Amino acid sequence: MTCQTILFVILAFLSIVNANLEQVTDEELEKLIGNEKFVIALFRSETCSECDELEAQLSSIREDLVDSLNAWVVKAVASQLKTNFTATNNPAKPLVVYFRHGIPMLYDGPLNDEVMIDTFVQNQESGVTHLNDDSFEHLTQAASGATTGDWFVMFYRDDCDPCLKFLAKWEYIATQLKGRINLAKVNIMADGISTGSRFFVEQVPTYLFFRQGKVYQYSLDNYETQAFKDFALGWYKNAPSKSVPVPKTPFDELVDRSVFVLKENPLILPVAGGALLLILIVTLIKSLKGTKPEKTTKAKKNTKKAD
Numbered sequence: 001m002t003c004q005t006i007l008f009v010i011l012a013f014l015s016i017v018n019a020n021l022e023q024v025t026d027e028e029l030e031k032l033i034g035n036e037k038f039v040i041a042l043f044r045s046e047t048c049s050e051c052d053e054l055e056a057q058l059s060s061i062r063e064d065l066v067d068s069l070n071a072w073v074v075k076a077v078a079s080q081l082k083t084n085f086t087a088t089n090n091p092a093k094p095l096v097v098y099f100r101h102g103i104p105m106l107y108d109g110p111l112n113d114e115v116m117i118d119t120f121v122q123n124q125e126s127g128v129t130h131l132n133d134d135s136f137e138h139l140t141q142a143a144s145g146a147t148t149g150d151w152f153v154m155f156y157r158d159d160c161d162p163c164l165k166f167l168a169k170w171e172y173i174a175t176q177l178k179g180r181i182n183l184a185k186v187n188i189m190a191d192g193i194s195t196g197s198r199f200f201v202e203q204v205p206t207y208l209f210f211r212q213g214k215v216y217q218y219s220l221d222n223y224e225t226q227a228f229k230d231f232a233l234g235w236y237k238n239a240p241s242k243s244v245p246v247p248k249t250p251f252d253e254l255v256d257r258s259v260f261v262l263k264e265n266p267l268i269l270p271v272a273g274g275a276l277l278l279i280l281i282v283t284l285i286k287s288l289k290g291t292k293p294e295k296t297t298k299a300k301k302n303t304k305k306a307d
């Protein structure tokens with residue numbers, strides 16, 4: 001063998017090795033997600049030809065991604081984490097998830113080198129705005145229908161598993177509507193309680209599209225990226241519309257939050273009632289036992305107040 005052939009064999013060997021991505025355990029992956037700016041993870045099963053193809057594709061653009069983003073490109077085989085990023089559980093189907101400062105985006109586009117690289121490079125920040133009771137009206141101008149453009153908002157709750165699993169796809173849909181439609185999310189069991197009540201959101205997830213003072217509900221039974229995209233870009237016209245309710249006053253918000261707490265914790269009323277009764281009884285006993293006249297008057301006053 002000449003020197004050239006040896007070199008050729010070595011190079012060929014290296015390129016085969018390079019066709020595979022570095023494999024990480026779930027624990028390692030969680031560390032990467034938590035510590036690294038950009039992580040691109042392929043979730044795959046052990047043997048599946050679609051996975052092999054996707055892995056070969058990612059391997060071929062790995063160097064570009066390292067150059068342009070300094071990204072980690074890894075694979076996780078038969079990972080428990082995979083179900084975090086998809087609401088449709090198909091164990092065989094490989095997923096590509098792009099983490100930007102820990103925020104996942106499920107890549108749902110064509111398997112094309114250029115499109116993939118572009119999508120990753122052009123979406124280095126989350127494309128979904130987190131709105132809450134304080135910021136919603138200010139940022140969307142939903143009621144006035146003014147200048148901030150159209151908004152497509154997902155209402156969800158922390159205890160809704162399918163909602164949380166859909167957020168990675170919502171991020172991808174945001175990349176597809178970037179520059180045309182603003183995408184947002186509102187957590188109606190945390191800082192968006194009053195906003196949820198303003199739009200009568202009772203079930204989650206609920207998707208509302210706000211445009212020029214009108215609100216349209218996405219109520220199709222289709223959770224594909226394309227369906228959301230089509231809806232926001234024109235299909236909403238076929239959906240029934242309502243005028244956007246006026247923003248809530250701070251007093252309304254307080255009421256909404258109290259009602260929410262009571263609804264979520266049906267035991268509060270009896271417990272609070274019980275506590276109040278106990279306080280009354282204790283006060284009463286104290287006032288009866290009271291030796292010094294001064295204290296008695298005080299206790300009596302308290303009892304009157306509590307009444």
Ligand SMILES: *[C@@H]1O[C@H](CO)[C@@H](O)[C@H](O)[C@H]1NC(C)=O
Binds near residue numbers: 030033081
């Ligand atoms: C996966 O989901 C679980 C349950 O919702 C959560 O505790 C965990 O932090 C998630 N892991 C990642 C890496 O997103």
